[in-house]
Amino acid sequence: MKTVKAELIKETVKKMCIEANCNLPEDIYRCIRHGLSIEESSEGKKILSDLIENANYAKEQNMPICQDTGMAVFFVSVGQEVYIDGNLTEAINGGVRDGYEEGYLRKSVVIDPLRRVNTKDNTPAVIHYDIVPGDKIEITFAPKGFGSENMGGLKMLKPSDGEKGVMDFVVKTVEEAGPNPCPPIVVGVGIGGTMEKAALLAKKALTREADSKSEDEYYAAMEEELLHRINSLGIGPQGLGGRVTALGVNIETFPSHIAGLAVCVNIGCHVTRHLTKTL
Ligand code: SF4
Incomplete structure (x- = not known):
């Protein structure tokens, strides 16, 4: 059994909050640079250059x-052979509190969805735990802005809607989002499972590199086709027209029920942040 102190987790999370918010992930940099090489609109090219300049300056x-x-959204995989000395959830929230304060990061969380009083420390975090074999803790941090979060969608399709139904729903969701999610976007798609599982898959899909492909060739082809259809919509960088509306489409799936076909779209913006550390 390996022991990990809660204090170490808190310190790690604090640093991750600052690092992830100030450093554009390398995959997003790569995709924006690639976008610059294929964008046809001069306005679009200018915006993509500005996004790179902005990210460089922030860094x-x-x-x-x-x-x-x-x-603050976390995916935390905890090895079965790890003993945590302290309270894990409190450690993560403590790290968020300290990181957002020390990094001068905006505190955007309200304590109640309707009464809307700011908690003033960006807690509580949204934490998804997974118990896995081994003696490590893997923490993925993916802070999520709500310009893009608000534009996602979920639909319980009929199994007979099939591949076409899923693709049409994804494209329609992106089309209706228009300029609101700060394009160029990353499109996370969750297919299968139950309603809440599809939503979780769509969010997790945004933590994969934006230019990665599904390991399943069938879904890799769907990702490519969806990217092509989305980039033919003409929304473009910041919604001002152009070819580069999306940097990537990531699909994650789970077995489903004979009577259902859940599909969820979670849209990430041009600062789709994700950072993973292992303890
Ligand atoms: S770029 Fe992303 S995080 Fe920033 S305002 Fe737009 S949607 Fe929100």
Whole structure:
């Protein structure tokens, strides 16, 4: 049994909050640079260059890439052979509290969805736990701005709607989102499972590199086809027209029920942040 102190988790999370908010992930950089090479609209090219310049500046100055430093979302895989000395959830929330304070990151969380009083420390975090074999803890942090979060969608399709029904729903969701999720976007798609499982898969899909492909060739082909259809919509960078509406489409799936076909779309913006550390 390996022991990991809660204090170490808190310190790690604190640093991750600052690092993820100030450093654009390498995959998003790569995709924006690639977008610049294929964008036809001059306005679109200018915006993509500005996004790179903005990300470079944020990195140099250790400042947030965007003013919306998001709700703190975590995927935490805990090895069965790890003993945590302390309270894990409190450690993660403590790290968020300290990281958002020390990093001068905007606190965007309200204590109640309707009464809307700011908690002033960006807690509580949204934490998804997974118990896995081994003696490690893997923490993925993916702060989520709500310009893009608000534009996602979920639909319980009929099994007979099939591949076409899923693809049409994804494209329609992106089309209706238009400029609101700050394109170029990353499109996370969850297919299968139950209603809540599809939503979780769609969010998790955004933590995969934006230019990665599904390991399943069938879904890799769907990702490519969806990217082509989305980039033919003409929304373009920041919604001002152009070819590069999406940087990537990531699909994650789970077995389903004979009577159902859940599909969820979670849209990530041009600062789709994700950072993983292993303890
Ligand atoms: S959607 Fe993304 S880029 Fe737009 S304001 Fe929110 S965090 Fe910033």
